[in-house]
Amino acid sequence: xxxxxxxxxxxxxxxxxxxxxxxxxxxxxxxxxxxxxxxxxxxxxxxxxxxxxxxxxxxxxxxxxxxxxxxxxxxxxxxxxxxxxxxxxxxxxxxxxxxxxxxxxxxxxxxxxxxxxxxxxxxxxxxxxxxxxxxxxxxxxxx
Numbered sequence: 001x002x003x004x005x006x007x008x009x010x011x012x013x014x015x016x017x018x019x020x021x022x023x024x025x026x027x028x029x030x031x032x033x034x035x036x037x038x039x040x041x042x043x044x045x046x047x048x049x050x051x052x053x054x055x056x057x058x059x060x061x062x063x064x065x066x067x068x069x070x071x072x073x074x075x076x077x078x079x080x081x082x083x084x085x086x087x088x089x090x091x092x093x094x095x096x097x098x099x100x101x102x103x104x105x106x107x108x109x110x111x112x113x114x115x116x117x118x119x120x121x122x123x124x125x126x127x128x129x130x131x132x133x134x135x136x137x138x139x140x141x142x143x
Contacts, residue, residue, distance in 0.1 A: 003033040014116060014141045015125075021134040023060055024087050027067060027098070030137050031085045034068055034121075035104075037141055038081060040113040045083035047103035056097050061128040063089070063096045064137055068121045071102070075118065079107045116143040 002025075003018040016033045020026030036042055053070050057063035074080045082104030089098050107114075122140040129136050 003029045014143055016139055018137045023089050023135050026135040027087050028085050037116055038118055040115050042083050044112050045081045046105045047084050048105040051102050053100045056095050060096055064128050072118055080104050081107050
């Protein structure tokens with residue numbers, strides 16, 4: 001896993017930076033960071049349920065934002081947490097597309113040792129950057 005939580009970025013929220021050699025790896029690490037914000041131990045989230053996410057955006061930044069928001073939506077609407085993400089990202093004709101199968105289970109407060117309730121992904125300081133090493137994102141989560 002290549003993500004780290006950032007201190008002193010957002011006082012009432014949680015901020016993290018995720019990296020990846022590829023855009024797919026960046027999305028995976030950002031998704032794991034989001035889940036780890038909510039559940040202390042990612043290994044406690046079993047893979048009993050599979051959901052499919054398909055999104056399209058004008059750029060990688062908007063695509064990551066939408067993808068993370070979908071994970072928050074499933075947590076709120078269906079009480080699901082995810083721990084495995086099979087992600088395919090493509091850029092075609094000026095559009096970015098993601099097709100992801102996400103694996104997890106129903107949220108269980110006793111089993112998952114919940115840390116924070118993520119309400120949304122903030123657009124404040126949200127960034128996705130192409131770097132010499134690959135990709136990097138900075139994300140603030142409203143908790």
